[in-house]
Amino acid sequence: MKKQNFDDIYEIVKLVPKGRVSSYGAIAKYIGISPRIVGWALNGAYISQNIPAHRIVNRNGVLTGKIHFETPNKMQELLEQEGIEVKNDQVVNFKIIFWDPAIELL
DNA sequence: CCACTGACGCGTA
């Protein structure tokens, strides 16, 4: 049933509103799995599923997963297109635009 | 079958 966890992750990521970002830990905690799995799942998610994985960053608001995109600059570009300001591979207003499923989906 | 690696997070020094 671990496969179900993957589906949950995809669903949460899809639920992230435009102009907002979420973190691996927040999703992992909400689903009840390890943060590692979230990152691993997102890796296949962006390739297999039509998921805005660019909205998912680490707990520090850093675009750690940009290297897994088609091009490292693609992730930042997508974020900026949604009005998210990114500086030095880091979300500027991460604290403000942070979207926590445990709170928003409460 | 065993070991290493990886889009992370948290605790402690």
Added chain:
DNA sequence: ATACGCGCCAGTG
């Protein structure tokens, strides 16, 4: 505030 280490799960060599 910064640095180091451990935990966690799955995949690959």
